[in-house]
Amino acid sequence: MSVPESADEPDLSLPSSARIYDFLLGGGHNFAVDRQLAERILQVVPAARDTAVANRAFLGRAVRACLDRGCRQFLDLGSGIPTVEAVHETAQRYDPSARVAYVDTDPVAVAISRDVLAGSDRATVTAADLTDPDAVLSAPGVAGLLDPAEPTAVLAVSVLHYVADDDLVARLIGRYCSAFGPGSMLVLSHGSTDVDDPAAVAGTVGMQQLARDSGHPLVLRDRGVLRRVTAGVDPLEPGLVDITRWRCDEPAPGPVLGMYALVGTVRAQSR
Ligand SMILES: C[S@@+](CC[C@H](N)C(=O)[O-])C[C@H]1O[C@@H](n2cnc3c(N)ncnc32)[C@H](O)[C@@H]1O
Numbered sequence: 082m083s084v085p086e087s088a089d090e091p092d093l094s095l096p097s098s099a100r101i102y103d104f105l106l107g108g109g110h111n112f113a114v115d116r117q118l119a120e121r122i123l124q125v126v127p128a129a130r131d132t133a134v135a136n137r138a139f140l141g142r143a144v145r146a147c148l149d150r151g152c153r154q155f156l157d158l159g160s161g162i163p164t165v166e167a168v169h170e171t172a173q174r175y176d177p178s179a180r181v182a183y184v185d186t187d188p189v190a191v192a193i194s195r196d197v198l199a200g201s202d203r204a205t206v207t208a209a210d211l212t213d214p215d216a217v218l219s220a221p222g223v224a225g226l227l228d229p230a231e232p233t234a235v236l237a238v239s240v241l242h243y244v245a246d247d248d249l250v251a252r253l254i255g256r257y258c259s260a261f262g263p264g265s266m267l268v269l270s271h272g273s274t275d276v277d278d279p280a281a282v283a284g285t286v287g288m289q290q291l292a293r294d295s296g297h298p299l300v301l302r303d304r305g306v307l308r309r310v311t312a313g314v315d316p317l318e319p320g321l322v323d324i325t326r327w328r329c330d331e332p333a334p335g336p337v338l339g340m341y342a343l344v345g346t347v348r349a350q351s352r
Contacts, residue, residue: 091189098297099162099190105133108164110193122291128284131335136270139324140238141166143268143344146317146328147234148175150346151264154233155181156223156257158211159240162193168236169204179203182223186210211237212244214256232264239340241310242272242299250302251310258313258347265347267314270324275303276339285339307341314345 091097096118100111104119111119122129144155153176157168160183172179183198183206185191194206205222217223227233235257244250258267272289274282285301292299302310307321319326320343325333327342 091192097187097189098295099185099187099193102133103162103164103193105130106137106165107134108162110162110164110197125291126284126287126338128281128336128338129288131333132284132337132340135325135333135337136239136340137165138329139270139327139342140168140236140268141171142328143236143238143342144168144171144234145175146344147266147268148172148179150232150266152232152234152266153179154227154231154261155179155236156217156227156233156261157181157183157236157238158217158257159237159243160185160194160206161187161190163197163204163206167197169198169201173203177203180226181205182207182226184209184211184217184220184223211240212249212253214253214260218257218260227261229260230262232266233261234266234268235261236268238268238270239272241269242301243297245298245300247302247306247310251312254310255313261347263349267311267343267345267347269307269311269341269343271307271341272299272301273303273307273339273341274301275341276323278336280336281339284336288338301339304341307343311343311345313348314343315348316343316345 096114100115101119104111169181181204191208198204205226207220207222209217241250274285289299324340324342
């Protein structure tokens with residue numbers, strides 16, 4: 082793997098959460114320092130790997146559902162590294178004209194994404210904070226790639242639990258979903274302790290502790306809050322369910338942490 086050089090190039094001697102996530106997914110964009118910390122995380126929260134894999138598998142199924150319903154544009158908020166069944170790979174396999182704008186705030190994820198996407202004219206990456214929708218939507222990598230008149234899938238997959246305020250989450254979902262044409266969709270996965278399996282709850286609390294210690298606290302939300310913040314979206318079947326149950330025929334690879342999933346169409350009046 083090579084990473085473009087820049088004045089503010091990240092310090093590669095330090096572990097990176099984006100590369101740790103890539104390692105958990107079985108990707109190739111990580112270093113020994115990331116793998117060592119990942120192994121320590123897995124000792125504390127053994128379900129972290131299967132949760133990352135289950136979340137990524139949900140993302141692939143959700144992208145295909147959006148393509149089936151006519152979305153050919155994707156805005157992937159908090160995209161991480163586009164690795165292991167990346168959104169542009171899945172979408173462009175289905176329709177080579179599909180366009181994907183990746184957005185992430187982590188300089189490591191953005192630098193590696195630029196490297197992965199080099200030469201592609203239908204996938205971009207933008208360094209931006211999703212809590213500033215005006216900046217995201219007007220950035221050249223987004224405004225220059227996505228036609229606002231076209232139906233677009235807004236992906237907020239395993240990211241909104243980093244935004245502390247419920248009302249802000251609701252406003253952000255409303256703003257992004259109303260920025261594109263009729264037929265637009267929302268794809269959401271979100272950490273939760275509101276699940277039945279006590280082992281999943283215990284693991285999720287362990288992950289929350291690790292996240293707090295690393296300076297990226299997680300705000301877990303229950304079904305009621307997630308229903309409220311997605312009120313402008315009509316969920317596709319099977320609704321708001323555990324990620325391992327969203328249109329998944331395979332049993333989960335192992336115990337996973339609490340994580341809800343939803344794919345829905347944006348209601349006309351919320352646009
Ligand atoms: C767990 S990863 C999820 C990656 C991908 N969405 C997936 O589900 O496979 C969360 C990503 O969200 C990014 N992120 C967190 N807060 C963000 C924010 N405010 N704006 C943009 N990206 C953010 C992190 O840098 C990280 O790459």
